[in-house]
Amino acid sequence: MTNLRLRPLRAMKNARVFAAALTAALLPITLLSSLPAATASEEIAAAEVITRDGTSQLRAAASCWEIKQTTPDAPSGTFWLLTPRMAAPEQFYCDQETDGGGWVLIGRGREGWKEFHQGVGTTAQVRSTVTGTGAFAPRQLSSTVIDGLQNGQAPDLLPDGVRLRRATTADGSQWQEARFKFANLDRWAWTISAEHRVASYSFGGPTSSGGLTSNFGSNQALNRVVTSESSAQGWTQGWAYGSTITGSPDDSSYLWSANSGTGNARPFAQVYLRPKLTQADVTFAPVGDNGYPGYSQRPLPQSAAQSTVWGVSGLANGRGGELNTEVQDFAQIGNTVYVAGNFRYVQRNAQGAERVEQPYIAGFNVDNGEWVGTFRPVLNGQVKSLAVLPNGKLVAGGEFSTANGSPAVGAVALDPQTGATDPAWRLQLENRLTGGVVQVRALSVKNDWLYLGGAFTHLTGGTTTNAVYARAGARVRVTNGTPDASWNPAFNGTVAAIDAAANGERLYAAGYFSASNSVDTLRAAAVQTVAGAPLATPAWSWTPSSTNRNFQLGIQEVGNRIWLGGSEHNLFSFDPQTFSRLSGNITKNGGDFQRVSEGDGVVYGACHCANWNYSNAFTWSNVGTQWTAADRINLVGAWDAANGAYIPDFNPVMKGRAGYGVWGVFVDSRGKVWAGGDLETSVNANGVNQWSGGFAVFPPRDTTAPGTPSGLTATTDGVTDTLSWTAATGDASVYHLIRGDRVIATTTQTTIKVPALAGGRYSVRAADEAANYSASTSVVIPPKVVATTQLVQTGEDWKYRFATQAPDPAWTSVAFNDSTWATGKAPLGWGSSTIATQLVFEGTTRPLSSHHRKSFTVEDPNKVAEVRITTRADDGLVLYLNGTEVRRVNMPTGTITNNTYATAAPRTTFATANPVQITLPGSALAAGVNVLSAEVHSNYRSTPDHSFELSALAVLEP
Template identity: 40%
Template structure:
């Protein structure tokens, strides 16, 4: 055997033993067109419309759809009948729609129960799925608009067809009840166009031609697609298609929501040979709160309004969270037992992991805490207290022992304010060796010994080491500072509040001040752009620098994104009803903004006075989420929380575990199915990170067979949330999803490339495997087939392999043939030593049309050497020398191991070697020596399909 031949043989052994298919990879022929009729995942179509166009007889039912934006095939219900068909059902139900962007109930409920009384409980597809069905297209570009199919009587035998065409909507939103509303360029009912309108309340005739979607007390605060008061036939019956809560006479009908994207072509892009990288979902925190046993309750001195809330400040140090505000009690649960409601005013500490109250931390304050800044070994608090624990020089600010709450010896800062007004220290932030301070004050002293008072109006900075103020950095604001953010880049501090001037220069509610002395405004900054022209209604309450961007928010009800370099506004968002943004924090590239705003946010809107020209409206429930760099609103974050009196969260912080803590007058968390009740919150709550880590990638993608299709197998990936599923990609698109580490692609035609990647329940995808090239085959002859054979030591010459040779005197049997191994089906007599050199085998193969095949894959089990012939012509040899093969030619090497003897050798032969009709297949098997203890032979033939 030549060195090259030996290397190739070794490579074949290694590859086959590792499970890698050794197949030819000629230039791929033209692929047979896939009949994308939506009947299976690998036949998924772009849209219901595309199926109807290509397969006009398609009936109403469930089909597989896939777009590049949808990524993987999914099943949907298609109406293939109404108005030419091609409608996809995206939601259905009677009363109780949430209109949440993340959807309602499950996609399976929608497609499997599209109608009937079992469909009365509303279900809606996630907005991301609807946008996937649109393939990123605009909602206002839908030529047929959004279709509402409303029941028109209480038995569901009469229906009303409505078409909404939107005037300006860039992507999907379920907030049909938004106020101001989604505008409609036209509304048609049963084919008659009635002009423009809106999705919140379209009222052409107050009866059958009215649609209002907002919640209403007479409906028991349930949302739906309600008729007007003149629509008869309503009932309180659970089976009525026209539901009313009592006798209000405004029925909410069972309604189906359809869209009809007319997608017929799209590009899926090209998957690289090396595969795709991992991808992860946006790392949002959960919409569900984690239970906390303890909280804070009551408001010292009573009172209402934004300055009379339980929680205004929070900070973490190690595994402790410190909570400050105006609360009166620390309380365990909604119904505390003896000793579980303890008076501990203004400041308390809790375990970050368990939420248990830290009973050793018991400082005594005489006024509200507005902000908390934790240092390495101390907790700095700020507020409007005159002292802490009765200690002198702790007015407005103090450093506390993190375990006991005792005032730290030697660390002092104290504030005064002219005119007898109370000191209010509202904001703290550390930058390097300084703590920056903002609020309402005129002078500050500090350090040990206590410094002389420094004249600094509403802002100052004090040393981290001892609280001593910087006498050279003394900005003068003409009114209160509410919030500040010291840049992580060390060069500036952002201030927001109710001021108009800084150092005698105009600065309307927002200022950027250099950290260099003397505290001057940073030059080159543009004026920020208020959302209102109302005087004194444009104050700033939150500011946050993230990278090269700056977020700010406040009144009126705005959250805006600016460039860091010169304060150029990039985008804005307006919340209604409710409003002002009052806290913000960044976690993993997402900015969370809190407000007293439990209704809607209007994206790309910049004016409260005239909230118009917005790109979309989504729900916001007290806290919203935005991409920190692009400013894009992230509507999948809709936390299930509530507020005692509607003031919402006034503090947001993150802990070391990536959880978002929020504090204010919060009194309700998420639904607890175990107790069939909502979680109790005492002023504050916690939303922890969702899974945004990709699974590990599967490896060793290989074929395990091709009979009846291509059988793929791979080594499993792993995931932090359990065993992942797998997406199978064929020729640049996903064709299936499976939970096992195997998959069979049934009878694909032609040459294909496959990749596999893991996907977890959250939608995080691993990197994929590299491409595996596989050509589809059909079996022409299996292992164990019948052969004629002879092993008698007689030289058969050369004619024996031809088509005219008479083998009628030869013995017959089925593979495997041989002796010495114990696994033979047909035992060949071994005889005595020295044994015969060569065994001869012949069979026939009938092929109707060789042109139907591209090539033949011959898998030969041999021990030791062999030559294969088709119709008298040699088509392959293994483990034999080059040149003429004689009857007594010895195999090059003796195969010793079971793996060598049992692993097939593959020959790839052009299908043109066959003729139409009967073909003669012949094999001669040669021993390495005449004292060999065994001999083996069997063979299969597959044909590749073009």
């Protein structure tokens, strides 16, 4: 792994956070700016008693409401908030004046509001410019951030509902306060123009009930909310008034219309919620000794397409219609992704740069998107399905009758490098129904068999020269294409999709049929793979509504569910054992589901829908009242394969040539999702609407968390705790400092200072800009603050004696009278520039030792835990406390006299750099006067230097 790369901090989209219990589902997070410098008012002593007034990250409140209750005179403005469903504190704008205050701003703007789950813009943009003409361009918090602010509470349970503040005049001088409540909304969604049911509403007066969020109110003037788009207003969304309220296209007008005088004016509006959360309402998970676990995003493609490198164009067979779209299927062998359909050309851009005629099937490099020009098969009809054989050959199925100049009706095996026909694999299909045309619309490989679905009645191939009857469904040997004459499901209509079960015991099929071998099975079947092709038991006996009996176009077994999609606008999942329906999805406007695919635990449903997906809805066009969520969907959506839940994070923007939508979805070996149909444009990561000929590719989002920081240390001076750590490996952009049960600070550095907390339990984790974060470090606790008092400081005066005669034997005792000794400031000695007092001797012979005494007073030794002495041995040292020897260094054992030689001869610089550390128990002290005595001995009389210095520190009992 690489070293940490710290990047400029910016607000993140779709970030994930801790749930109240760490074992629960994790939610997106937003990474934050660094903690402001601690203030004196934040100093904490023995216990963490914090006023949650939102004035700093440390003081983050659970809601704007809690701030207002804590600080009644708090003004409107930006405050820090944190709930257990958020990873770290973040700043939001709070209205603390209207109707008792406590409102958090979640969006503002004029025309152009979006249904995007990820919102519009950043959290910082929402809070920084809340009103005025500079706020006209809509900015909306992401839905996951809003859910975090509610701590997972369903929006329909908010006691005050949604607050809508709208300008009522063009100059913005007058405003309206509107309120409405949802009848049923489990999580926040910006799809306000969908059919969310309104439980109640008011416009500053009496409360009324009923209506849909797309259009509700009591008149066609100011007392109405219209969120749906219209051609008259340029297909823009907003919180519009009724049809009698007109606006202006003027940039400065608070009432906007595409044309002057057009009704349903879009006013500048602010949207607020008021979660009434306090610390008593939320529960944070305390950090364990080993820290918090990490989190990585689930595999999912980004909503932004990668930049187009090559695309396809043209209708090679000259026919239009949704069954003749440019791209219909994908497959991968090695580093090549094969794209199949009804296109005529491959080219680099919409203008046809480097255009090459390569109809029906082409290969593209999986990594760089370049066209693989060596793969050049020649077919005379469109390719509707692809499959990869165990021997590495590529099988194409479709409406062609020749391949590379030779007969190949409906199916052919191709060399994946060149596109040449595989001579060892032969198959020809027939359709002997009156007017019947051969179609192979679906392929699936399992074990020794290649399964085919489509419109046909007979097959020959491999070692079989006599036609085998198998209507609309068949299987052939993967080795040579020989049909299995014993297996014929005999569907009475065209098969549009098939999928062989993971255990090989069934083939799932969907299409236009109503029976298999004369047994009723409407539009979907599970056929056993044993001889005779009987239906699985119990039979798939679902009863579709009258509106989705026409056809089913996509089917896929994924884990413990069978997914089925088709008309009208339905995508359902079923239990593979009982065939009971487990989940339902209806797209309200746009069209049918046309393909179902899977990768990395995600089910992808492709459609020609461009509106909303209603979860737990089962009928079209009336989706009923039982649905639980309405989310934006545009040509392809994502669902959790395990529980069937819609995943609103994947929300691409694509448009097609004729509105036929997406007919092929494929997850490649790099985790990229390829979506194909009649596509012409997609929006890339730069927000640019780019040409995407026939297909668009969506790269995977980052799912790799940074490494865990290491070496966390904590120190304290009693006022400030200082935390330091070693940078994490990986692509980290910010660190979360955890104390107790929550994040209290974020920083881009590897050290941080926070107000002290006695016994504070700290941990730190690294997060990246893609909303992944590491496990946190093990907990550290700053050592207790040690109270000390200086008994002897460096540079103090000492009594000293430097003579050849021995001192009085009692010279080390407390009672010894040293009044005749000289006094000098330490260090004492000679031979060094640091010496403060030069030791001078009389006579011709230099004394071999010097003697030093220092007295100090201790009132109560019982309050002293220990004495820490720092001195030096230059050359040898014997130290006494109150007449008792406590340490000798560089001196021999036995009796020490005035003329004992030291056993080593360190220079003063070395002795100073390597001090002698001595720790004595507090019990060694006496109440009242105490005396430290030291004798310093030279290793030889002519030594060039000799010195003495000492300090003593008393560590008090806690």
